[in-house]
Amino acid sequence: MDLNLACVELAKNLLGKVICRNISGHVVKGMIVETEAYVGPQDRACHTYGGRRTPRNEAMYMKAGTCYVYIIYGIYQCFNISSAEDGAGVLVRAVEPLEGIEVMVKHRGRPEKYRGKGLRDVANGPSKLCIAMGITKHEINKEDLVTSGKIWLEVGKRIEEGEIATSRRIGLRNAGVWGEQHLRFYIRKNEFVSCRRRDHKACGKGE
DNA sequence: GGACAGATCGCCT
DNA sequence: GGCGATCTGTCCC
Numbered sequence: 001m002d003l004n005l006a007c008v009e010l011a012k013n014l015l016g017k018v019i020c021r022n023i024s025g026h027v028v029k030g031m032i033v034e035t036e037a038y039v040g041p042q043d044r045a046c047h048t049y050g051g052r053r054t055p056r057n058e059a060m061y062m063k064a065g066t067c068y069v070y071i072i073y074g075i076y077q078c079f080n081i082s083s084a085e086d087g088a089g090v091l092v093r094a095v096e097p098l099e100g101i102e103v104m105v106k107h108r109g110r111p112e113k114y115r116g117k118g119l120r121d122v123a124n125g126p127s128k129l130c131i132a133m134g135i136t137k138h139e140i141n142k143e144d145l146v147t148s149g150k151i152w153l154e155v156g157k158r159i160e161e162g163e164i165a166t167s168r169r170i171g172l173r174n175a176g177v178w179g180e181q182h183l184r185f186y187i188r189k190n191e192f193v194s195c196r197r198r199d200h201k202a203c204g205k206g207e
Numbered sequence: 208g209g210a211c212a213g214a215t216c217g218c219c220t
Numbered sequence: 221g222g223c224g225a226t227c228t229g230t231c232c233c
Contacts, residue, residue, distance in 0.1 A: 036225070045225070070225090075226080077226095126225070126226070127225095127227065
């Protein structure tokens with residue numbers, strides 16, 4: 001699988017791909033249904049804004065397909081995949097559980113909450129999916145998706161351009177015009193996306 | 208269904 | 221010292 005793509009291309013391309021995680025023998029798989037592009041030093045919302053380069057964001061400067069995991073709000077983690085440009089990457093915001101569902105539910109606690117339709121809430125957010133799939137900075141940051149035995153990607157479902165919706169990125173503050181750009185991508189009719197927004201559009205239309 | 212408050216700490220200035 | 225690419229529970233409609 002070719003991950004050496006420009007950020008926005010990678011963000012769209014990852015939709016439908018399957019994240020596979022081997023947690024000390026337990027294999028867990030989830031299909032990516034929602035992503036956001038953080039396009040590089042010019043992007044005010046990106047951790048590399050203005051060319052910042054620190055130990056934390058080093059993975060953003062590594063080869064395309066490198067995992068960048070960081071801690072947010074002191075308690076949660078977010079999982080990104082670096083893209084071809086220096087200092088750019090794609091945030092994975094939601095996955096549809098495919099395999100090892102019991103393990104995901106167990107990680108998230110309160111199993112009764114995730115039965116039936118409730119399963120949609122087990123990994124429909126950037127930090128929820130990290131908890132569900134055992135993705136931690138300690139174990140996964142800087143892992144190479146092509147060579148790692150802990151985390152890798154598999155070809156899943158082919159997603160056509162017409163099935164992709166776009167919107168502004170979620171949760172940004174002080175991003176100025178960069179907060180307006182449609183750099184969030186998700187599978188339009190998928191139940192496992194984190195949220196719908198009024199400003200959504202079909203991919204390629206407008207903006 | 209939406210709005211809001213609070214938790215909690217690594218990282219950078 | 222202050223902030224943040226979030227999540228959860230609570231309150232209200």
